[in-house]
Amino acid sequence: MALLKIVVYPNPPLMDVAAPVTDFSERLQQLADDMLETMYHNEGVGLAAPQVGKSIRLIVYCDYVSDPVCLVNPEILERHGCEYSEEGCLSLPSLYATVPRAKSILVRAQDLDGSPFEFEAEDYIARIIQHECDHLEGKVFPDRLDLISKSSVLKEWEELVRSGKTTTKPITD
Numbered sequence: 001m002a003l004l005k006i007v008v009y010p011n012p013p014l015m016d017v018a019a020p021v022t023d024f025s026e027r028l029q030q031l032a033d034d035m036l037e038t039m040y041h042n043e044g045v046g047l048a049a050p051q052v053g054k055s056i057r058l059i060v061y062c063d064y065v066s067d068p069v070c071l072v073n074p075e076i077l078e079r080h081g082c083e084y085s086e087e088g089c090l091s092l093p094s095l096y097a098t099v100p101r102a103k104s105i106l107v108r109a110q111d112l113d114g115s116p117f118e119f120e121a122e123d124y125i126a127r128i129i130q131h132e133c134d135h136l137e138g139k140v141f142p143d144r145l146d147l148i149s150k151s152s153v154l155k156e157w158e159e160l161v162r163s164g165k166t167t168t169k170p171i172t173d
């Protein structure tokens with residue numbers, strides 16, 4: 001396993017639409033393992049492949065209660081309700097905002113072997129999945145805010161960049 005460098009906003013390929021995963025070899029398993037290790041190292045709850053420089057449709061997440069989950073080519077088929085809660089992102093370190101998300105979702109994805117499955121998620125897990133799936137569309141959480149909130153959050157981000165507070169946890173081991 002290896003720690004990966006996290007891409008910070010607005011560097012590529014963060015703003016790109018990621019390509020579907022077609023290669024279900026050992027390499028995909030290795031990337032998923034490395035992404036999980038990188039996520040734990042940075043005390044995150046989710047990570048999408050574009051955040052480690054791979055523009056493919058793979059996300060990992062963990063709520064630290066259940067086992068970690070890897071979703072390949074995830075699609076949100078249904079969204080129900082709306083909830084506001086605070087979000088952050090490893091690609092926008094030290095920045096937080098209250099973001100609206102569907103309360104419950106129906107997800108279709110493949111596992112690391114390519115087998116398809118569907119499941120429902122709600123509340124916190126649904127929020128993580130929606131956040132990570134946005135990364136696969138080249139979106140970050142400020143894109144989910146109304147225009148005024150978005151511009152004030154991005155202004156705050158510019159301040160953080162200027163003051164040098166936007167580095168992720170260094171890779172030390």
Ligand code: ZN
Binds near residue numbers: 088089131132
């Ligand atoms: Zn994120």
